[in-house]
Amino acid sequence: MKIHFLGTTGYHPNNRRHTLSIMIPEMGIILDAGTGMFRSRELLQTDFLNIFLTHAHLDHSIGLTFLFDILLGKKLSHVHVHGAPGCLSALENHLFHPTLFPVKPPFDFVPLTDSYPLPGNGELTYFPLIHPGGSIGFRLDWPDKSLAFVTDTTATEHAKYIEKIKNVDLLIHECYFPDGKEDQAKLTGHSCLTPVAKVAKKANVQKMYLVHMNPLSTEEDPLGLDSVRNIFPEIYLATDEMVLDF
Ligand SMILES: [Zn+2]
Numbered sequence: 001m002k003i004h005f006l007g008t009t010g011y012h013p014n015n016r017r018h019t020l021s022i023m024i025p026e027m028g029i030i031l032d033a034g035t036g037m038f039r040s041r042e043l044l045q046t047d048f049l050n051i052f053l054t055h056a057h058l059d060h061s062i063g064l065t066f067l068f069d070i071l072l073g074k075k076l077s078h079v080h081v082h083g084a085p086g087c088l089s090a091l092e093n094h095l096f097h098p099t100l101f102p103v104k105p106p107f108d109f110v111p112l113t114d115s116y117p118l119p120g121n122g123e124l125t126y127f128p129l130i131h132p133g134g135s136i137g138f139r140l141d142w143p144d145k146s147l148a149f150v151t152d153t154t155a156t157e158h159a160k161y162i163e164k165i166k167n168v169d170l171l172i173h174e175c176y177f178p179d180g181k182e183d184q185a186k187l188t189g190h191s192c193l194t195p196v197a198k199v200a201k202k203a204n205v206q207k208m209y210l211v212h213m214n215p216l217s218t219e220e221d222p223l224g225l226d227s228v229r230n231i232f233p234e235i236y237l238a239t240d241e242m243v244l245d246f
Pocket residue numbers: 010011057059060152212
């Protein structure tokens with residue numbers, strides 16, 4: 001299985017990164033629909049597409065408006081956009097308001113149920129995260145592997161979601177701020193580096209890739225990952241168009 005990082009930053013794109021979107025082409029799955037989602041067109045290999053949204057903030061949802069081009073000339077049996085009911089109704093009423101985006105691309109909104117079956121005998125489940133306006137995290141389990149996706153929340157050692165991501169092989173977690181910006185992190189509902197490393201350690205995950213970095217920080221390693229390898233060694237920064245063999 002391959003995991004494609006279509007976009008890896010938060011808030012707005014910069015010259016290195018588009019906003020968050022992750023694709024598992026052979027499963028027909030996209031996690032979040034940031035500006036990076038335009039890249040899914042070349043990677044589509046299923047005759048269906050399931051897009052799961054953590055929340056409706058524009059850096060995670062604007063890519064839904066790209067679906068006319070993404071799907072152009074492709075024959076798909078269905079394109080479903082899954083999310084919490086409040087997230088989907090906000091998008092339907094606002095992002096696709098007739099004044100803003102008058103013709104809705106060919107997809108259906110499908111409110112999330114407790115668990116969703118995935119190809120390969122897998123299952124997707126979700127759990128709530130603390131973030132202004134709300135967000136949810138996802139866990140995807142197959143018989144031989146598992147991954148969790150946690151973005152737009154403030155990591156702490158005592159976060160409730162830690163129990164939901166226990167023992168996953170791969171954790172994709174947001175890290176908007178380096179250490180030292182704890183006040184801003186709390187205010188905006190985002191994470192600093194050390195607490196994220198502690199979450200990964202406490203959840204006993206195998207490997208972690210960070211996404212949703214501050215788009216104003218365009219350097220190679222804006223967070224200083226070496227400073228937390230003593231807490232959690234298997235920590236890496238995701239980059240746009242990176243492909244993980246999973
Ligand atoms: Zn965001």
